[in-house]
Amino acid sequence: MRDRLIFAGQLLFTIGVAAFLVVPVVLSISAGVTVNYFRGISSGVTLQWVAQVWNLYYDTILLSFLIAFATLVVTLGIGVPAAYALHTRGGRLSRLIEETITLPIAIPGLAIALALLLTYGGFRSFRTSWLFILTGHVIFTMPFMVRSVMAVFATIDVKTLDEGAASLGASPARRFLDVIVPNAAPGILAGALMVVTLSLGEFNLTWMLHTPLTKTLPIGLADSYASMRLEVASAYTLIFFIMIIPLLVAMQMLADQGARK
Amino acid sequence: MNVTAGHGASVRIECCGKTFADGTRALESATLDIARGETLVLLGPSGCGKTTMLRIIAGLELPDPGGKILFDDKDVTSVAIERRNVGMVFQSYALFPNMTVADNIAYGLKIRGVGKNERAVRVAELVALTNITGLENRRIDQLSGGQRQRVALARAVAIRPRILLLDEPLTALDAALRDRLRGELNRLLRALGITTIYVTHDQAEAMELGDRIVVMRKGEIAQIGTPREIYFTPQNRFVAEFIGAANIIEAPIERGDLVLPGGRQPTGGDASQPGAVAMIRPESIAIRSGFRSRQMRFVSCLRRTESQCHLAQFTLRRFRISISSLRVRWPMAASTRQRRWSAASRR
Numbered sequence: 001m002r003d004r005l006i007f008a009g010q011l012l013f014t015i016g017v018a019a020f021l022v023v024p025v026v027l028s029i030s031a032g033v034t035v036n037y038f039r040g041i042s043s044g045v046t047l048q049w050v051a052q053v054w055n056l057y058y059d060t061i062l063l064s065f066l067i068a069f070a071t072l073v074v075t076l077g078i079g080v081p082a083a084y085a086l087h088t089r090g091g092r093l094s095r096l097i098e099e100t101i102t103l104p105i106a107i108p109g110l111a112i113a114l115a116l117l118l119t120y121g122g123f124r125s126f127r128t129s130w131l132f133i134l135t136g137h138v139i140f141t142m143p144f145m146v147r148s149v150m151a152v153f154a155t156i157d158v159k160t161l162d163e164g165a166a167s168l169g170a171s172p173a174r175r176f177l178d179v180i181v182p183n184a185a186p187g188i189l190a191g192a193l194m195v196v197t198l199s200l201g202e203f204n205l206t207w208m209l210h211t212p213l214t215k216t217l218p219i220g221l222a223d224s225y226a227s228m229r230l231e232v233a234s235a236y237t238l239i240f241f242i243m244i245i246p247l248l249v250a251m252q253m254l255a256d257q258g259a260r261k
Numbered sequence: 262m263n264v265t266a267g268h269g270a271s272v273r274i275e276c277c278g279k280t281f282a283d284g285t286r287a288l289e290s291a292t293l294d295i296a297r298g299e300t301l302v303l304l305g306p307s308g309c310g311k312t313t314m315l316r317i318i319a320g321l322e323l324p325d326p327g328g329k330i331l332f333d334d335k336d337v338t339s340v341a342i343e344r345r346n347v348g349m350v351f352q353s354y355a356l357f358p359n360m361t362v363a364d365n366i367a368y369g370l371k372i373r374g375v376g377k378n379e380r381a382v383r384v385a386e387l388v389a390l391t392n393i394t395g396l397e398n399r400r401i402d403q404l405s406g407g408q409r410q411r412v413a414l415a416r417a418v419a420i421r422p423r424i425l426l427l428d429e430p431l432t433a434l435d436a437a438l439r440d441r442l443r444g445e446l447n448r449l450l451r452a453l454g455i456t457t458i459y460v461t462h463d464q465a466e467a468m469e470l471g472d473r474i475v476v477m478r479k480g481e482i483a484q485i486g487t488p489r490e491i492y493f494t495p496q497n498r499f500v501a502e503f504i505g506a507a508n509i510i511e512a513p514i515e516r517g518d519l520v521l522p523g524g525r526q527p528t529g530g531d532a533s534q535p536g537a538v539a540m541i542r543p544e545s546i547a548i549r550s551g552f553r554s555r556q557m558r559f560v561s562c563l564r565r566t567e568s569q570c571h572l573a574q575f576t577l578r579r580f581r582i583s584i585s586s587l588r589v590r591w592p593m594a595a596s597t598r599q600r601r602w603s604a605a606s607r608r
Contacts (some may be wrong), residue, residue: 044423059354065351131528132424136588156358157353157355158356160351160353161355161357161434163321163342163349163351163355164349164351164356165357165368166342167319167342167343167347167348167349167417167426168343168368168369168370168372168416168417168420169344169346169372169373169420170368170372171343174372178355178368179359179398180359182357183357183358183359185359232279
């Protein structure tokens with residue numbers, strides 16, 4: 001009897017907390033599909049706001065995906081070999097580089113953006129292209145890729161695997177592609193999903209770096225919150241949700257798979 | 262069985278020492294020749310430099326400046342491991358978890374551009390040779406320790422290496438399996454006839470597998486010799502004590518005779534010294550009737566070549582003698598004699 005009471009109490013508390021977090025989400029989504037928010041859902045359900053957002057902002061959405069994908073390519077191309085090098089070399093210099101790479105997690109995005117603007121703001125064509133935002137995103141997401149790949153390297157005996165492949169005649173590049181990368185795949189995948197998610201949702205940095213022609217999804221979101229009617233802003237949130245949720249689910253599933261191994 | 266027979270290179274290690282970046286001196290400058298087709302065992306306690314020497318031969322470590330490694334009289338010191346054509350079995354096996362057993366074995370061949378059909382034939386050969394038929398499509402994490410060891414060996418041999426290097430390949434296994442695999446490994450190495458360098462800290466392995474044994478201590482070579490030489494004529498106290506059971510007796514020398522607790526024994530070597538350290542194997546001691554109970558006589562009888570692994574069939578008994586204790590090998594079968602002498606032995 002007592003156990004059941006305790007269980008019921010815990011269940012109620014959990015539901016309460018979940019509701020506290022979920023209700024705003026539901027309200028926001030429902031606002032996005034309501035004809036008139038102030039008259040409530042009784043005014044009718046519509047997709048017109050969603051369509052309007054798409055028409056107004058589809059270029060920012062596309063640019064966001066372009067930047068996220070490019071960020072992923074760069075972090076994979078640099079981050080994975082970097083993690084490999086940092087892991088196999090070891091030593092004080094490696095620790096130092098690792099800490100330096102990790103620094104952007106602690107430094108506010110605004111500060112990084114300011115530093116980038118101060119340094120490269122003068123190069124007009126670079127400053128006004130989406131590559132400028134890409135640079136910021138790479139700096140911001142790189143630690144997540146490097147860290148998650150290094151975490152996997154720590155669980156497998158990279159050095160011995162590498163030496164094993166070398167003893168069979170494989171060149172360093174072959175060893176990396178045939179043995180190291182496949183065995184680090186769970187970490188690389190987890191890192192990749194994290195990078196894409198972070199890049200899609202990044203606001204701080206991007207807000208400082210963007211130009212009217214290089215807006216990403218979250219910047220557009222802020223824009224619509226500031227200047228559009230509530231229904232449009234909410235519809236925007238809805239679109240953002242639809243894009244980001246599958247990524248989060250995939251990330252969770254991968255993490256589960258990694259844990260089972 | 263003629264899978265790689267007659268395909269070995271001679272190895273010469275010339276003045277190879279190794280000092281690591283942190284200043285640790287892992288290996289004193291050593292020179293060593295290994296004949297074509299020979300099985301050489303590097304034996305010693307952990308931290309004696311044996312693995313370092315193996316890694317230098319493999320090409321995983323560079324010797325200190327001045328050191329040279331020659332394969333068939335060709336200098337390979339600056340050649341990377343991937344171009345030395347050596348087969349290596351690691352202590353942890355280093356099998357690739359992302360590949361099946363067959364893919365692991367075939368990997369070296371794939372790197373060498375061997376065609377798919379030929380690879381399959383070779384894998385089938387090696388799977389049969391190492392007794393792992395039926396496991397070809399398993400993943401590595403589905404294998405037992407002994408099976409992994411066989412896969413690692415098959416993979417190393419698949420590329421028809423000139424030299425086979427084994428770094429404590431049986432250490433990770435339990436004792437019973439280790440004994441069985443040791444016998445298998447011995448037959449396999451003899452059949453292959455490749456030059457083999459085998460690192461171990463287990464003297465039984467060294468005795469059974471080695472044509473010659475290099476006993477190492479603190480980065481230096483303590484003795485090089487056949488198992489028989491190492492066992493019966495150790496050159497120093499370390500080797501005597503490290504290999505097998507030994508009775509070490511420090512005794513004074515009088516008129517060319519070693520004065521032992523039980524009697525006198527002519528010294529084999531320099532008699533001008535005031536004293537010497539004598540070593541006698543437990544099995545070299547016979548206990549005879551006709552003496553009083555506490556009188557022990559040393560009767561040298563270095564007659565039989567018996568490797569250490571057979572020691573388990575005997576009992577080692579300790580006898581008190583005046584200055585220390587003496588271990589004597591006591592045959593199990595001689596139970597009647599045992600009874601007769603139990604009174605004399607006064608355990």
